[in-house]
């Protein structure tokens with residue numbers, strides 16, 4: 001099977017690249033900017049003609065959540081239009097589009113983990129751009145599987161864990177918000193789940209599916225920061241504060257835990273607990 005990955009130098013894309021090195025029975029084609037811009041339909045069509053993929057995994061996205069509030073045009077161009085370009089290319093090539101979306105499509109007002117059937121109501125530009133990307137994929141209707149994830153981190157790129165490691169080494173004390181609850185997700189684990197779906201999907205079936213995938217368990221950003229310090233042995237005290245003490249440009253859902261029942265049931269995917277995956281990542285940090 002030929003698998004084309006876009007956004008391959010990002011957190012998730014880098015983990016997909018690492019994972020592919022241990023897989024010999026499929027061929028992988030990794031692209032990122034500037035070589036392949038997912039909003040450029042001619043470039044996407046020629047990459048597809050060259051690679052003849054059975055699956056395109058879209059790990060490309062505009063992910064600067066706060067900056068998106070000031071630059072909605074860029075967020076919508078990549079997260080909506082780019083998703084649409086890939087959807088059209090997959091439809092024309094008869095390939096499966098495995099697209100990644102976000103917990104920020106929800107506004108966080110629900111008191112229980114979000115299921116795929118719960119109506120999205122994004123409160124940020126980023127969340128709206130990702131939700132419209134999902135919608136455009138549905139309209140163009142290639143065979144598609146959308147996987148929403150949350151609070152992604154990896155040893156590649158910038159993310160909350162790496163910021164905490166840097167601050168924890170520089171400071172004795174740190175304030176972190178406790179009133180936003182979600183689930184940290186290891187990009188290694190998400191990459192593994194996407195690969196499983198890619199190579200186990202039935203090419204004769206037209207998929208129109210959305211799934212939720214994060215690590216197991218729940219945490220606040222405070223819990224997450226505390227665990228980073230604890231597991232990495234940094235002597236930095238973490239103090240809980242509420243979000244009004246830490247204003248950000250983009251509103252975040254106060255609760256965005258995802259229900260993973262469907263992906264576990266349909267694909268038999270086993271999901272590690274968030275602290276376990278965090279400990280694994282930290283044990284490999286230099």
Ligand SMILES: NC(=O)c1ccc[n+]([C@@H]2O[C@H](COP(=O)([O-])OP(=O)(O)OC[C@H]3O[C@@H](n4cnc5c(N)ncnc54)[C@H](OP(=O)(O)O)[C@@H]3O)[C@@H](O)[C@H]2O)c1
Pocket residue numbers: 006007008009010011012013032033036037038039058059060061062063078082100101102103130148149150151152153157
């Ligand atoms: N990060 C999170 O906490 C989080 C949470 C929930 C869901 N997600 C979703 O998970 C997926 C992977 O996220 P990630 O954290 O791995 O993102 P990331 O690290 O920001 O990587 C995204 C990659 O896409 C590239 N890219 C941007 N615009 C592009 C374009 N027009 N054409 C081709 N490539 C382009 C970026 O290049 P540049 O760096 O040069 O821009 C980058 O290499 C995304 O769909 C994201 O929305 C992320």
